[in-house]
Amino acid sequence: MASPALAALIISAWIVSLWYAFFRMRTGIFPDSPAALSLMLWIQFLFCGLFIVTHDACHGTAYPGNPRGNRWLGRIAAALYAAFDFDRLVPKHQAHHIHVATFYDPDFHEDTGNGANFFLWGWRFFREYLQLRQIVIMMAVAQIFFHGLKVPERNVIQFWVLPALLSGLQLFFFGTWLPHRRARLRPFADHHHARDSQFPWLISLISCWHFGYHHTHHLLPGIPWHQLPANRRKS
Numbered sequence: 001m002a003s004p005a006l007a008a009l010i011i012s013a014w015i016v017s018l019w020y021a022f023f024r025m026r027t028g029i030f031p032d033s034p035a036a037l038s039l040m041l042w043i044q045f046l047f048c049g050l051f052i053v054t055h056d057a058c059h060g061t062a063y064p065g066n067p068r069g070n071r072w073l074g075r076i077a078a079a080l081y082a083a084f085d086f087d088r089l090v091p092k093h094q095a096h097h098i099h100v101a102t103f104y105d106p107d108f109h110e111d112t113g114n115g116a117n118f119f120l121w122g123w124r125f126f127r128e129y130l131q132l133r134q135i136v137i138m139m140a141v142a143q144i145f146f147h148g149l150k151v152p153e154r155n156v157i158q159f160w161v162l163p164a165l166l167s168g169l170q171l172f173f174f175g176t177w178l179p180h181r182r183a184r185l186r187p188f189a190d191h192h193h194a195r196d197s198q199f200p201w202l203i204s205l206i207s208c209w210h211f212g213y214h215h216t217h218h219l220l221p222g223i224p225w226h227q228l229p230a231n232r233r234k235s
Helices: 003-023 036-059 067-082 088-096 116-127 131-147 153-180 201-208 213-221 225-234
Strands: none
Touching: 003 036, 003 067, 003 153, 036 067, 036 088, 036 153, 036 201, 036 225, 067 088, 067 153, 088 116, 116 153, 131 153, 153 201, 153 213, 213 225
């Protein structure tokens, strides 16, 4: 399946799943059934997918050969994910590839000794990307869900707020911290300061849409997420 079709499928699946979770799923204060918990985790997975579409669009691979379509796919996915400004994300992500593991890399925390302090690194990472504007927009959207669409508060929290937050931690852990942290027993292969995860195909997909094959991505930034496993041998 071509990249734009996959991007459209991810976005559509997220919208349909969220609609079902808001208007058809009954849940308690906590997910009180296997169905509710499964749906929450599924939406979290799709939130990660929205980010991957955004990330591919930063490289022009969400809609190859169509810059305008690629840009709009990126804008839609970024906005749905967490009210991100796609046009602001692009130069930041380019800086990550150009200045990887340096002071000028927005994804890297240079004051972590061995590069492995998850919490300090995570704090810098989220502070670098999260803006007050996004928080205000998300709070306004939540009010529309609560008061305009009459969605139960617990449904909004369980199926929108929590999956969004947890997907951010998931993506940071599997897509930034693990690939880029220094480790004495696993030195980096080259100047990209990245490594591939050792997960098999299915686990790699579930963990972060193959974003963990990160050295391959840095070597071949011009290929979309779904082609990373097949090209991993080149890393």
